[in-house]
Amino acid sequence: MVLWNRDSRLVPMVSFFNVALEYGDKTPSLLEDHPLKNTLKPADAAELYSVPYWSSSFFRVSDDGEMEVTPPGGLSASMVDMVDEIVASGESLPLILRFPQVLGSRVRQINEAFRKAIETYDYRGKYQGVFPIKVNQRRMVVETIADAGYDYATGLEAGSKAELALCLAQDLNPEALLCCNGFKDDGFLKLALWGRSLGKNVVITLEKLSELDRTLRISKELGIKPAFGVRFRLHAKGSGQWEESGGDAAKFGLNASELLAVLERLREEDMLDSLVMLHCHIGSQITDIRRVKVGVREITQVYANLMKRGARIKYLNVGGGLGVDYDGSKTTFYASMNYTLSEYASDVVYTIAEVCRGMKVPTPNIVSESGRALTAHHSVLIVPVVDAIGPTREQPMLLEKAEDQHQVVTDLEELLESVNKRNYREAFNDANADKETLHNLFDLGYLSLYDRARGEAIYNLILQKVAKFVKDLDYVPDELEDLPKILADKYVCNFSLFQSLPDNWAIDTLFPVVPLARLNEKPTRDAVLVDITCDSDGKMDKFIDLRDVKSTLPLHELDGKPYYLGVFLMGAYQDVLGSAHNLFGKVNEAHVRVKAGGKYEVELFVRGQKARRMMENMGYEEAMLLESMEKQTKMAQKKHGLSVAQSKELLEDYVEELLGYTYLEFEDPEVSVAEL
Numbered sequence: 001m002v003l004w005n006r007d008s009r010l011v012p013m014v015s016f017f018n019v020a021l022e023y024g025d026k027t028p029s030l031l032e033d034h035p036l037k038n039t040l041k042p043a044d045a046a047e048l049y050s051v052p053y054w055s056s057s058f059f060r061v062s063d064d065g066e067m068e069v070t071p072p073g074g075l076s077a078s079m080v081d082m083v084d085e086i087v088a089s090g091e092s093l094p095l096i097l098r099f100p101q102v103l104g105s106r107v108r109q110i111n112e113a114f115r116k117a118i119e120t121y122d123y124r125g126k127y128q129g130v131f132p133i134k135v136n137q138r139r140m141v142v143e144t145i146a147d148a149g150y151d152y153a154t155g156l157e158a159g160s161k162a163e164l165a166l167c168l169a170q171d172l173n174p175e176a177l178l179c180c181n182g183f184k185d186d187g188f189l190k191l192a193l194w195g196r197s198l199g200k201n202v203v204i205t206l207e208k209l210s211e212l213d214r215t216l217r218i219s220k221e222l223g224i225k226p227a228f229g230v231r232f233r234l235h236a237k238g239s240g241q242w243e244e245s246g247g248d249a250a251k252f253g254l255n256a257s258e259l260l261a262v263l264e265r266l267r268e269e270d271m272l273d274s275l276v277m278l279h280c281h282i283g284s285q286i287t288d289i290r291r292v293k294v295g296v297r298e299i300t301q302v303y304a305n306l307m308k309r310g311a312r313i314k315y316l317n318v319g320g321g322l323g324v325d326y327d328g329s330k331t332t333f334y335a336s337m338n339y340t341l342s343e344y345a346s347d348v349v350y351t352i353a354e355v356c357r358g359m360k361v362p363t364p365n366i367v368s369e370s371g372r373a374l375t376a377h378h379s380v381l382i383v384p385v386v387d388a389i390g391p392t393r394e395q396p397m398l399l400e401k402a403e404d405q406h407q408v409v410t411d412l413e414e415l416l417e418s419v420n421k422r423n424y425r426e427a428f429n430d431a432n433a434d435k436e437t438l439h440n441l442f443d444l445g446y447l448s449l450y451d452r453a454r455g456e457a458i459y460n461l462i463l464q465k466v467a468k469f470v471k472d473l474d475y476v477p478d479e480l481e482d483l484p485k486i487l488a489d490k491y492v493c494n495f496s497l498f499q500s501l502p503d504n505w506a507i508d509t510l511f512p513v514v515p516l517a518r519l520n521e522k523p524t525r526d527a528v529l530v531d532i533t534c535d536s537d538g539k540m541d542k543f544i545d546l547r548d549v550k551s552t553l554p555l556h557e558l559d560g561k562p563y564y565l566g567v568f569l570m571g572a573y574q575d576v577l578g579s580a581h582n583l584f585g586k587v588n589e590a591h592v593r594v595k596a597g598g599k600y601e602v603e604l605f606v607r608g609q610k611a612r613r614m615m616e617n618m619g620y621e622e623a624m625l626l627e628s629m630e631k632q633t634k635m636a637q638k639k640h641g642l643s644v645a646q647s648k649e650l651l652e653d654y655v656e657e658l659l660g661y662t663y664l665e666f667e668d669p670e671v672s673v674a675e676l
Ligand SMILES: *Cc1c(COP(=O)(O)O)cnc(C)c1O
Pocket: 132, 134, 135, 181, 281, 283, 284, 285, 319, 320, 321, 322, 369, 370, 371, 372, 373
């Protein structure tokens, strides 16, 4: 039992407390007030957020410390200017900025990469891309790709009846392929065949053997000759998160004997010329180029064998899987890829040429179905930070010591004083043990809420002191690894992870996150991001890093002005997989075209979903809701003294919300940032 004089302890306690609070930022030093101490060079800011590594030259940090979009042609424009203008016009955030020029540029880059490879290897045959629209069916996306890809005969791929209906209505180059994948019922097959009668290059990809006979029957009924592709189940697998999409256990595709059965059946029908395409897909985001080569080699062997057996296949489709280097590390890490676009095109073309030469068969036209790599770069999600919370930022209310303070709180107090460079590990463990005791005692009724509050605040201060020592270590002991995360700020962002970045929630896809401005200023806080859903899963606590995955993101202290984060590379899959958790709906979108001289034009503004729409999706009709509300106000007038004027106002407010945006809206954006 340690006895100590309360008054003599209180003084050092308070001063410790003050020192500890500064740990959240950085070591106090004489330079602290120097005007240059907080400046950051644009190049260093770019490095800090890895911008040059993941941006594929579509984004950069400007000399003014702002994120700029830089479509080809020497164009550039500040993204924070765009957001400010949109907000000033009365629109709300979150918002997606879409850049059609970036999307068009990706279409050209992929086609040009294949064109060059074809030229380099003197390849006999063409390249034709196909965009699998499941990656992003947004009208702007599909139309921009169709338009930019017209001269390259870029086609589309549908995986359902609805997708096919959408594809059939597009204006494509007559040579462009329209591939029909996925499981198909008779309605799907009919629609595909009608497409051929319109003169479109529709190919029905057989995913199952049974689809063949059904298609033959329907095509005879309609009098339309089909064109078939066959998806082959490679034994080769991709690499990374979608490894299981390929290989023997894959969900889709025919095996070798089924494939031969298709060939024989078509030979019987004297329809060998209807088998126009051989197709494979070994999974998305292939991180390792060797897997691409192995897969392409295998499918080309299959092609060559079929050709030798009399097939007249025109297209060899190597599927999707071309990666996006989300973290910029150029590695086989799941968020990266160890190859470039031109290496991919080269390896595909070279491998096919080599196998065909060896097998002495003619070279096919090459088709690939890149979705992710085509669309990821073109859009950026803009989320405003509306609040910041965390153990090191609120002045923890360190209550005065109680007369009868419990010993465990006293122990923590002593521990706080004694933490130093040599014992911080031990101190950390002791503090955790003391905190557990504190909570156990509280649960059993032996500790007051007052002592608990004081004890927890002291515990927090201990962690901050320990963190200070850990920060300077090269090697962080396992038990202390989570400390930065525990002490990190939580920046509350006005968005729903489930609606806008579902893959970050579901499968840990990492998206680069960068503040849109203040990049000429050193960020002083380490934060994780939390969204406004009532779900503790609604947080981002994994961030890109060239060597690792970071658990916190360096951000600027909020200064009462709007602070916007851009989430980049989110144009693939995120727009369509989002879910309506808490009835947060689709977000506002602006399609922005960059012009010369740093100018830009918002070509189209697409409003996000209104609350009314979200409720309708759940089966509530607006009229029904209003009727119920009216009935209740009438009742309240009778029973609870609600006035007629109040009823009117209540109903007006209710209707306003029904017609409103589902996210937080503040009249004056400056008030939306928590007062600090
Ligand atoms: C989803 C899908 C693609 C797209 O893959 P990415 O990795 O996005 O390029 C391509 N082909 C098929 C058959 C698909 O199902």
